[in-house]
Amino acid sequence: MKRAWHIAGKEILQNRRDPLALLFTIVLPVIFTVFLGLLIPSGDEGDTRLPLAVVDEDGTRASQELIDGLADIPLLELKTSSAAAIDSAVQDQKVAAGLIIPDGFGEAAEAGRPVALTFIRVETSSGAQSVWEAVEGALSRSNAATLAAEVAAEQVSAETGRPLDQGLLRSALSIAESHLAAPAIGIEVIDAGDSPVARSGGFQQSSTGALVNWVLFGLLGVCSTVVWERKNGLLSRLSAAGVRSSEILGGKTLAMVALTFAQQLLLVLLGQFAFGVDYFSSPLALLFIMISLSLLATAFGLLIASVLRSEQAVVAATVVTALLLAALGGAWFPLEVTSAGFSKIAHVLPSAWIMDAFHGITLKGWGVADILKPIGIVWIWIVAVASVALWRFRPE
Amino acid sequence: MDAIVVEGLRKQFDPPKGPVAVDDVSFGIREGEIFSLLGPNGAGKTTIISILSCLLRPDAGEARVGGFSVTRESDEVKRLIGVVPQEIALYEELSGRENLLFWGRMYGLNGPALNKRVDEVLDWIGLVDRQTDRLEKYSGGMKRRVNIGAALLHNPRFLYLDEPTVGIDPQSRRSILDGVKNFNAAGVTVLYTTHYMEEAQEISDRIAIMDRGAMIAVGAQDELVRLVGERTRINLALDRNADILAERWRDLAGVSTVSEPEDGRLWVLTDDANSLMPRLFDSAQTAEARITEINLAEPNLEMVFLHLTGRALRD
Ligand SMILES: Nc1ncnc2c1ncn2[C@@H]1O[C@H](COP(=O)(O)OP(=O)(O)OP(=O)(O)O)[C@@H](O)[C@H]1O
Ligand SMILES: [Mg+2]
Numbered sequence: 001m002k003r004a005w006h007i008a009g010k011e012i013l014q015n016r017r018d019p020l021a022l023l024f025t026i027v028l029p030v031i032f033t034v035f036l037g038l039l040i041p042s043g044d045e046g047d048t049r050l051p052l053a054v055v056d057e058d059g060t061r062a063s064q065e066l067i068d069g070l071a072d073i074p075l076l077e078l079k080t081s082s083a084a085a086i087d088s089a090v091q092d093q094k095v096a097a098g099l100i101i102p103d104g105f106g107e108a109a110e111a112g113r114p115v116a117l118t119f120i121r122v123e124t125s126s127g128a129q130s131v132w133e134a135v136e137g138a139l140s141r142s143n144a145a146t147l148a149a150e151v152a153a154e155q156v157s158a159e160t161g162r163p164l165d166q167g168l169l170r171s172a173l174s175i176a177e178s179h180l181a182a183p184a185i186g187i188e189v190i191d192a193g194d195s196p197v198a199r200s201g202g203f204q205q206s207s208t209g210a211l212v213n214w215v216l217f218g219l220l221g222v223c224s225t226v227v228w229e230r231k232n233g234l235l236s237r238l239s240a241a242g243v244r245s246s247e248i249l250g251g252k253t254l255a256m257v258a259l260t261f262a263q264q265l266l267l268v269l270l271g272q273f274a275f276g277v278d279y280f281s282s283p284l285a286l287l288f289i290m291i292s293l294s295l296l297a298t299a300f301g302l303l304i305a306s307v308l309r310s311e312q313a314v315v316a317a318t319v320v321t322a323l324l325l326a327a328l329g330g331a332w333f334p335l336e337v338t339s340a341g342f343s344k345i346a347h348v349l350p351s352a353w354i355m356d357a358f359h360g361i362t363l364k365g366w367g368v369a370d371i372l373k374p375i376g377i378v379w380i381w382i383v384a385v386a387s388v389a390l391w392r393f394r395p396e
Numbered sequence: 397m398d399a400i401v402v403e404g405l406r407k408q409f410d411p412p413k414g415p416v417a418v419d420d421v422s423f424g425i426r427e428g429e430i431f432s433l434l435g436p437n438g439a440g441k442t443t444i445i446s447i448l449s450c451l452l453r454p455d456a457g458e459a460r461v462g463g464f465s466v467t468r469e470s471d472e473v474k475r476l477i478g479v480v481p482q483e484i485a486l487y488e489e490l491s492g493r494e495n496l497l498f499w500g501r502m503y504g505l506n507g508p509a510l511n512k513r514v515d516e517v518l519d520w521i522g523l524v525d526r527q528t529d530r531l532e533k534y535s536g537g538m539k540r541r542v543n544i545g546a547a548l549l550h551n552p553r554f555l556y557l558d559e560p561t562v563g564i565d566p567q568s569r570r571s572i573l574d575g576v577k578n579f580n581a582a583g584v585t586v587l588y589t590t591h592y593m594e595e596a597q598e599i600s601d602r603i604a605i606m607d608r609g610a611m612i613a614v615g616a617q618d619e620l621v622r623l624v625g626e627r628t629r630i631n632l633a634l635d636r637n638a639d640i641l642a643e644r645w646r647d648l649a650g651v652s653t654v655s656e657p658e659d660g661r662l663w664v665l666t667d668d669a670n671s672l673m674p675r676l677f678d679s680a681q682t683a684e685a686r687i688t689e690i691n692l693a694e695p696n697l698e699m700v701f702l703h704l705t706g707r708a709l710r711d
């Protein structure tokens with residue numbers, strides 16, 4: 001079995017000298033991680049507030065109170081703007097909507113006169129709709145407080161003979177506002193946690209997806225070296241030198257596992273530190289998954305190279321196999337967004353279980369016990385595929 | 397007793413319709429000799445080498461190498477042989493030295509012994525200066541030499557070389573042929589295949605001529621040449637109409653064989669050169685052609701091949 005080690009060493013040396021190897025093992029996976037990460041909507045805690053541009057032409061205490069009220073709404077992110085800039089800011093969708101508080105707003109409010117605010121939006125924008133509802137809510141709360149204060153002040157004045165002046169109105173308003181702040185009927189909003197669909201978007205999905213995808217495409221590499229070596233008489237030469245098929249396959253497997261493991265490790269570290277994916281809830285479980293994935297890709301590569309002879313057939317078979325395993329296994333898009341039926345069928349493929357295990361690690365903090373089932377299923381595949389490969393392998 | 401014995405060997409690819417690559421071939425190779433298989437493309441030379449390397453199983457017959465059966469004792473056989481395949485079976489991304497180190501390890505060598513042996517082999521194949529260059533930077537001839545070197549690392553008792561000089565410059569060919577003679581002088585028994593008659597003639601102790609899977613003659617060179625009989629070869633060059641004349645000369649009395657003309661050159665095999673030559677000049681004149689060159693020589697293996705098969709060796 002010493003020869004297997006030497007064959008592996010030779011393969012790794014060849015790979016290190018292959019200028020294309022770096023492109024396929026690292027560069028493309030990273031590009032895909034970034035690209036898909038930005039493409040797939042993320043459910044992360046990132047800033048999801050809707051920006052609302054506000055122009056305060058009034059500048060009174062009343063207008064400031066309204067602004068403060070709006071600022072308290074969690075959905076909204078207020079941005080001060082100017083009358084000149086607000087239209088284009090809305091049109092260019094730099095903000096979801098705009099609100100202009102006109103000059104005389106405070107005076108009119110104090111005098112109880114009706115006053116019109118200007119709300120600017122792009123009609124088709126759903127964000128603007130949400131903003132409008134939030135603003136309307138704030139205004140009606142403020143209207144309700146004013147109304148309540150006026151009614152109360154009038155009542156006090158009528159019963160006590162105290163004149164209905166600004167002082168009385170103001171103190172009634174402040175009592176009404178403080179009561180509204182703690183209403184009789186309240187709704188408590190509980191954060192029920194993010195749905196799994198939302199959570200496996202963004203880099204959570206693209207980092208693991210790109211990793212699985214590009215390791216699977218590595219089976220192309222194993223396959224093409226076997227085909228090349230067979231065509232150029234190297235396998236025959238090894239056999240004439242007394243090297244056994246099991247040693248040839250063993251050496252290639254060792255090399256492939258080492259190379260794809262190093263590739264995975266780089267991508268995992270990149271995902272962890274550059275894209276904020278949490279890979280290290282259980283390093284041991286992660287290790288099992290990574291090695292299983294490497295072996296899985298190798299086994300498929302060797303199977304194809306053992307069963308098929310012609311170069312074209314081998315190239316076609318490797319591309320189709322890698323594509324099917326990666327795409328249907330959920331490396332390109334999360335299987336949670338597909339129908340339950342599709343997801344069930346996809347779980348015939350070992351790659352779907354690998355993705356499950358990775359998501360378990362990155363999203364749910366799985367440990368070794370949790371990955372036993374998915375990785376067990378993957379190992380059934382590995383053993384089956386590798387056995388057929390060894391059985392069918394011929395050097396010449 | 398012969399060191400390599402081949403008896404009634406037969407191999408058909410993709411039966412029942414495929415080509416019969418080797419058809420009832422028998423021969424023996426003596427310890428310490430250079431034995432050549434000479435034959436055109438498709439004669440079955442590589443197939444025989446593959447069977448003797450335990451890479452292919454014969455359909456019928458038996459072969460023994462150093463007393464071991466190639467089918468039943470392949471491990472023992474593989475330990476005795478060094479095989480230089482027809483194609484260059486090496487790793488382009490590795491240097492000449494790294495290739496030799498790798499193949500040495502495959503033969504079970506390692507440590508200082510391996511390094512020492514690789515140094516020796518590099519010296520023999522004349523690549524000490526270029527040993528750290530990657531193979532992809534080597535010329536065809538240099539690769540051919542590494543291809544041979546990789547088969548010598550484990551000091552094999554038998555060395556098989558399958559057309560080791562194909563497609564290389566005369567200088568590299570010279571050094572390969574000299575190398576083979578040296579290894580042989582050092583005690584290695586050589587099985588050599590070629591479709592170059594001159595090579596077979598130069599290096600072989602004995603030659604087997606093969607055609608279309610069959611062995612048509614075996615023996616030392618002078619034995620083979622005697623198969624043609626007591627004949628003389630007349631080499632000629634014509635300024636024109638060589639094809640027409642070759643056709644006519646085949647019908648002349650006293651002519652046993654006429655070769656296919658090549659660039660106006662051809663040869664005629666006869667048992668009476670003296671009486672034939674004036675008639676050749678006459679018929680050239682009637683065809684308005686001039687004989688620009690003429691000389692007499694002994695027959696060679698090419699003539700043996702033509703005599704036995706009715707076809708030229710290189711077609
Ligand atoms: N793997 C194979 N499958 C099918 N036919 C084969 C195979 N290898 C060789 N043949 C056929 O067997 C015959 C003998 O081939 P072989 O390679 O032994 O000839 P050769 O004497 O080595 O020729 P060359 O000088 O071209 O190398 C040829 O007709 C060839 O087409
Ligand atoms: Mg050949």
